[in-house]
Amino acid sequence: MTDAVRTPDAIRFENLTLGYDRHPAVHHLDGALAAGSLTAVVGPNGAGKSTLLKGIAGALPPLAGHIRLSLGTPRGVKPRIAYLPQAADIDRSFPITVYDLVCVGLWSRAGLFGCIGRRDRARIGEALAAVGLTGFEKRPIGTLSGGQMQRALFARLLLQDADIILLDEPFTAIDARTTADLLGLVRRWHDEGRTVVAVLHDMEMVRQAFPRTLLLAREPVAWGRTEEVLTAENLMKARHLVEAFDANAPVCARDAA
Amino acid sequence: MLYDLLIAPFVEFDFMRRALVGAAALALSGGPVGVFLMLRRMSLTGDAMAHAILPGAAVGFLLYGLSLPAMTIGGLAAGFAVALAAGLVARTTALKEDAALAAFYLISLALGVTLVSLRGSNVDLLHVLFGTVLALDDATLLLVAGIATVTLVALAVLYRPLVLECVDPGFLRSVSRAGAVAHLAFLALVVINLVGGFHALGTLLAVGMMMLPAATARFWSGDITVMIGLSTLVGMLSGAAGLVLSYHTGLPAGPSIILVAGGAYVISLFVGPVDGLLWRLVPARHLEA
Numbered sequence: 001m002t003d004a005v006r007t008p009d010a011i012r013f014e015n016l017t018l019g020y021d022r023h024p025a026v027h028h029l030d031g032a033l034a035a036g037s038l039t040a041v042v043g044p045n046g047a048g049k050s051t052l053l054k055g056i057a058g059a060l061p062p063l064a065g066h067i068r069l070s071l072g073t074p075r076g077v078k079p080r081i082a083y084l085p086q087a088a089d090i091d092r093s094f095p096i097t098v099y100d101l102v103c104v105g106l107w108s109r110a111g112l113f114g115c116i117g118r119r120d121r122a123r124i125g126e127a128l129a130a131v132g133l134t135g136f137e138k139r140p141i142g143t144l145s146g147g148q149m150q151r152a153l154f155a156r157l158l159l160q161d162a163d164i165i166l167l168d169e170p171f172t173a174i175d176a177r178t179t180a181d182l183l184g185l186v187r188r189w190h191d192e193g194r195t196v197v198a199v200l201h202d203m204e205m206v207r208q209a210f211p212r213t214l215l216l217a218r219e220p221v222a223w224g225r226t227e228e229v230l231t232a233e234n235l236m237k238a239r240h241l242v243e244a245f246d247a248n249a250p251v252c253a254r255d256a257a
Numbered sequence: 258m259l260y261d262l263l264i265a266p267f268v269e270f271d272f273m274r275r276a277l278v279g280a281a282a283l284a285l286s287g288g289p290v291g292v293f294l295m296l297r298r299m300s301l302t303g304d305a306m307a308h309a310i311l312p313g314a315a316v317g318f319l320l321y322g323l324s325l326p327a328m329t330i331g332g333l334a335a336g337f338a339v340a341l342a343a344g345l346v347a348r349t350t351a352l353k354e355d356a357a358l359a360a361f362y363l364i365s366l367a368l369g370v371t372l373v374s375l376r377g378s379n380v381d382l383l384h385v386l387f388g389t390v391l392a393l394d395d396a397t398l399l400l401v402a403g404i405a406t407v408t409l410v411a412l413a414v415l416y417r418p419l420v421l422e423c424v425d426p427g428f429l430r431s432v433s434r435a436g437a438v439a440h441l442a443f444l445a446l447v448v449i450n451l452v453g454g455f456h457a458l459g460t461l462l463a464v465g466m467m468m469l470p471a472a473t474a475r476f477w478s479g480d481i482t483v484m485i486g487l488s489t490l491v492g493m494l495s496g497a498a499g500l501v502l503s504y505h506t507g508l509p510a511g512p513s514i515i516l517v518a519g520g521a522y523v524i525s526l527f528v529g530p531v532d533g534l535l536w537r538l539v540p541a542r543h544l545e546a
Contacts, residue, residue: 057431058431059427059430059431081431082431083431085427088425088427088428089425089426089427090424090425091423091424091425094296094420094423094424095296095478095479095480095481095484096420096424096481101424101425104421104425104428107432107433108432111433112414112417112418112433112435113414113417140479141424156428160432
């Protein structure tokens with residue numbers, strides 16, 4: 001992790017343990033994600049990938065340790081986080097249009113009462129165009145296909161204009177063309193200097209598009225440049241590390257030592 | 258002829274005009290509240306809360322007789338207590354909110370019926386259960402109208418987080434803490450509307466003025482703004498038509514209003530252009546694209 005030293009950290013994990021009901025899903029994670037980095041989080045099912053994103057997003061308080069977020073330069077300014085959960089719990093039968101769903105991405109600017117002005121409308125139009133949903137503005141969200149819904153959610157992410165973008169399996173059950181389009185947006189965010197973390201299962205895509213990778217199996221198996229992390233040996237190791245959930249696990253003694 | 262049927266009752270009798278104003282005020286706030294209850298899949302929550310109000314109103318009634326402030330304050334206290342207790346249990350234990358609410362409202366209802374029957378005759382019980390829309394005095398009218406005003410203002414303020422809490426609660430949580438506040442404030446609005454409604458329609462039917470117009474509106478539009486407008490309109494028309502029906506047939510007024518709203522719902526269920534049942538029988542041919 002030599003190149004991480006020069007750029008400031010956007011996200012730093014300090015002996016982080018995240019989990020449910022005292023059972024750890026991410027166990028004693030230490031390390032940092034550089035500002036502006038593009039990182040894939042990979043690992044077997046149950047390895048704690050989604051849990052890690054939830055933790056960064058602040059939706060799950062750590063069992064132990066800390067997650068520190070910073071913009072890198074000015075102190076005290078909290079970075080803006082955009083989080084796209086796996087299978088977002090959206091009520092698709094709710095009578096709301098694509099336009100309205102996308103424009104709530106402006107929440108951090110408009111908030112509870114702020115109005116959506118002409119410049120905002122232009123931005124909403126651009127975001128919809130960027131995901132290829134121009135002309136869908138008036139459609140109720142219930143009429144969208146899975147891929148179109150994902151495009152709409154990416155348009156909302158675009159409007160959120162966040163410093164840190166967390167994507168949990170954004171391309172699962174999405175066709176090749178939509179995936180390619182949305183991956184283009186991820187590259188664009190990377191070029192704009194935003195910190196992007198994505199949970200992925202397609203190793204081929206990770207090798208092609210993601211410079212850095214965290215291979216997780218509750219504990220980090222390997223972390224660094226993608227080609228060094230995704231070796232057959234590491235992947236095999238990760239597969240063996242995630243043991244069954246043990247209801248009678250004893251209290252972890254590592255911190256006491 | 259038509260004048261005699263529809264207009265004359267209101268022109269001739271003061272109590273009919275008061276009832277009309279009261280029903281209109283209830284519809285004005287019940288319409289939008291009902292639409293949100295329906296869209297949040299909380300239609301039965303309204304019903305449960307209506308039952309929960311009973312013991313509070315009964316305590317007020319026991320202590321002070323048929324006194325408006327006593328029964329209102331009692332009803333509000335019981336409603337808020339049950340809503341808060343159910344919310345706390347749902348958040349801190351494994352029990353889900355519907356089960357927690359069911360438990361508390363049943364306790365509350367049993368307590369309420371017991372309290373009412375301790376004193377008073379069955380007529381008093383009927384009054385609490387079914388209201389007295391034909392005997393609204395100035396104070397009650399002001400209360401109902403005040404509640405409608407507060408509700409509409411509060412809904413305007415809460416509109417954005419309330420809608421977003423229904424569509425994508427996860428997203429709202431990630432950008433703002435307003436979700437929980439909006440949820441609690443909305444429950445409070447439900448309670449005050451039910452308390453306003455029970456003076457006119459009684460605890461059991463007050464919720465009908467919310468849910469039936471909202472469910473009716475769902476069959477006529479897929480747009481939430483239109484739905485809220487339609488729901489209010491259906492509520493107001495049901496109020497007027499129910500009063501006329503009751504005047505000419507001698508049926509009790511409160512149930513008549515709800516029956517008319519129920520009729521509107523059943524008709525819409527069949528002929529409503531959005532997913533109405535009849536349209537399924539004659540499916541139009543599919544389009545080219």
